[in-house]
Amino acid sequence: MNRYFNPTKSDLFTFRSLNVKKYLAIGIMTSLFITACEDEVLPEAGSLADKTPPKAGFNYSADPSDHLIINFSNASISSTTYSWKFGDGGTSTSKNPSHTYSTEGTYTVSLTASDKLNASSSISNDIEILKPPLYEPFILEPSFEDGQLEGGTGDGRDSWRVSGGNRPEGMGGVIQITSGPVRTGKQAAKFPTNNERAGYQEVVVVKDHDYVVKFWYTMKTSPTGSLTISILNGPVSDPANVAGATIASKTVSDQSDANTYIEESIEFNSGDSDLIVIYFTNTDVESRVEDVSIDNK
The missing domain is CATH 2.60.120.260 (Galactose-binding domain-like)
Known part of the structure; x- marks a missing residue:
């Protein structure tokens, strides 16, 4: 028995055909893998997680001209867009909005602050709108007595x-x-x-x-x-x-x-x-x- 393979021309043709098909298959799979990676947009090598995600926060005060007008001051950090809900059906996307309420009462105000990576943070606080106490004017020495000052x-x-x-x-x-x-x-x-x-x-x-x-x-x-x-x-x-x-x-x-x-x-x-x-x-x-x-x- 011959211990060594001595291929014929037909054997060589069959071998070469198989290897071409193998290489074509490998090429196609490699191309698919590269295309899939591009669609997924994988993070670059050495990229870091966002260390400053958004954190929502706000303050508010009544307008001096009308206690029903509330001025909101945005205290959010690391954020670029804002979504407000004022608790009475009103909304805003302004950074520092003002909102006019129809009546006194307690309202739940919500703020969602987001950044360009679509990370977001939300906060809700109850605000109470009260009619300010009425200033009481007064008169000095109203009865013209000594020692009233x-x-x-x-x-x-x-x-x-x-x-x-x-x-x-x-x-x-x-x-x-x-x-x-x-x-x-x-x-x-x-x-x-x-x-x-x-x-x-x-x-x-x-x-x-x-x-x-x-x-x-x-x-x-x-x-x-x-x-x-x-x-x-x-x-x-x-x-x-x-x-x-x-x-x-x-x-x-x-x-x-x-x-x-x-x-x-x-x-x-x-x-x-x-x-x-x-x-x-x-x-x-x-x-x-x-x-x-x-x-x-």
Whole structure:
């Protein structure tokens, strides 16, 4: 038996055909493998995982002009796109949106922050929308008593002074103080018959809000005269400008009993002013004023 293979021409042809087919198959498989790798976009050699994925976060505050308008401040990190849900059906994709709610209440606000690799982070917080407490204006030395200012100071009329000299050339000299008749305490403001004095006090208020000023007054039975309270839309130093600055005014003239105080009031809207002036003047008859107050309507 021949231990060595001695191929014939036919054997060599068969062998070569088999090897060509084998190499073609290997080539096709290699091509498929390379194509599959390109479609999958495998990470490059030495690439690192994202060490700064997005983290959602936000703060919020009510707008000074309207407590129903909420301004959101985005505190997210490593993010480029944002999706907000405001809890009332409203949405936004802005980074720092503002949203107007229809009413007070508690709303669940959600924020999803994403980056360019489509990684995302979400956060939800409850926010409570409350109507802010109404500012309560106040009057200094309202009953014209001594010691009503800070530290027990004040002579009952310090808060009612205005510079510029006596009326009518100036805004008015300082009011006088009387010990009788009085309604409460020991003192009241007095406006003598010469019409030179005035009570003037600046009061902080809220713009475009309704107020009522109340006061008690009495006046002598003669001569015939009156007492006027004016609400001015800001500080005034020239009496010629009083009429143009007047928001509201009221003149009273009950002279039936010089010893009995009568309550009166005047209502007004502050309009564009956040600082108004209460301005008392008299005409021809001695008048007294007590217990001045201002309240929200």
